[in-house]
Amino acid sequence: MSKYAFGVDIGGTTVKMGLFDKEGCVLDKWEIPTVTDNNGEGILPDIAESIKKVMAEKNITAADVIGVGVGAPGPIDDEGTVFKAVNLGWGVFNIPKVLGGYLNLPVKAGNDANVAALGEMWQGGGKGHSNMVAVTLGTGVGGGIIIGGKIVTGATGAGGEIGHIHIEDAETESCGCKNYGCLEQYASATGVVRLAKRRLAKDEKASSLRQGNISAKAVFDAVKAGDDVAIEIAQQFGDYLGKGLAAVAAVVNPEIFVVGGGVSKAGEILFEYIKPAYEKYAFHGCRSAEFALATLGNDAGIYGAAALVIN
Amino acid sequence: MSKYAFGVDIGGTTVKMGLFDKEGCVLDKWEIPTVTDNNGEGILPDIAESIKKVMAEKNITAADVIGVGVGAPGPIDDEGTVFKAVNLGWGVFNIPKVLGGYLNLPVKAGNDANVAALGEMWQGGGKGHSNMVAVTLGTGVGGGIIIGGKIVTGATGAGGEIGHIHIEDAETESCGCKNYGCLEQYASATGVVRLAKRRLAKDEKASSLRQGNISAKAVFDAVKAGDDVAIEIAQQFGDYLGKGLAAVAAVVNPEIFVVGGGVSKAGEILFEYIKPAYEKYAFHGCRSAEFALATLGNDAGIYGAAALVIN
Incomplete structure (x- = not known):
């Protein structure tokens, strides 16, 4: 009886890989470099070789x-066909067919952000749920919509572009x-900095943020220290994000929002600003949605990739 | 081999019923009254009796x-359990279990609005698509989200409350x-009237809408006649609705929006006002979504109900 699954998360510089049992425990984790030379033609052969090596070492048979x-960066449809992954140099081809051939x-295969969302549902902040929205607050704001345990990729791979x-x-x-007024402009790491700079420019009110570099981390550290200006910025951030997630809820009505990415390192304090706004703007039938932090960090991708084949 | 399906659409005053072949042709259509006395306890027995009668008449065996x-009005989960249908007097019970027993x-069973959406996907404006958003512009604004051919009911039955x-x-x-600033306040039939009254109150600019009753129909009739004030109102309606549907698209990235309900009787002219706004606000990956009018009218419910068992 088959007992193991491999989860592979292809990034622009390294490929993260994991060996899982079917209960979702990671038995081994390793990385290999992503070689993007010659339009990334060596990436899948390198992955295949690495998996074969681990199978041989551990006496694992097919x-x-x-x-x-x-999981790979770029639009990937439900059959695993990638439509250009610019960071890897890839054009259009079917990943399962090529890697399965080796x-x-x-x-x-699936889009890396969506696959990471699936990982958080399987063994992370969304464990026990099958209707979940993953929210990644990083350089940008990403999303992963999971309905009935399956990723919503959408007609053109733009599902979850919240x-x-x-x-x-x-x-x-x-x-x-190129649009104006996207959620990402206020709720990403750079968005929080934008809100902070605008608030600081508005008047001369004292704030620890007037010294040193402004970052999302600096803003939430100042919030924790009770800085009034930082608290105003966090309220604005929360209002935008709560409003955006209320719109998401009116569409797919998830059980839970799982929030990850760099900004989420601020921790549970984020929810003090997001939840009141969410509850204000959300349709009453959606107000009971839970909020949780993502827990798998950079491993979400390998977990979700394994979940693609196990679940 | 089974050849037929019955589609039943329970409304507050009549139950619409249809006999379908499995290709989706309606072979017969009829109605019975909805008797809501005694908490609607007679509704399902009446439906069962009517189906048995038609089967006997047409020599159809089980x-x-x-x-x-x-399809029934109220929140209904994926297993067909209804959680209070106030218009029918119903409490909480499992429709398949009770009607199947008779x-x-x-x-x-499913929620009537969602089931109607499924009908439009199967044999109506969304035919040939499996990722679709139905938009109903009636007294309110309703929605039905269909992903991979299945209705998204959501965690608490509030999926598609767009x-x-x-x-x-x-x-x-x-x-x-009880919230403020919902899409429904501008894009429903009453919403169009709200926009019209506000616009007319703003100044004295001549408009045919200053005579007679203001209705959504009157506004779009005036638009067709070239009334400048009515055109301004239509632009505002289109801006709100296009913005709202762009948010929906950033979540589920549908292939097509199918627009029905009373306001949609204005016809294709609606899209002249919705689409430019949609394209302005939508994420680039979602801009190619199609727009179509619903075509099944009041029969969408029986079609969708039959689709529940056929597909």
């Missing part, structure tokens, strides 16, 4: 392996996507 | 019937849901 799950094992919900009519700076 | 699908046939996406911070009147 019959022992449920399959290999892969390994003679079942392979499934950072680009329009949230502010008055915005004059453009978002990375 | 083996010929794939099943009976039911009929000795497989029964499935009328309650917060869209206007400056609103001072409350929505039926």
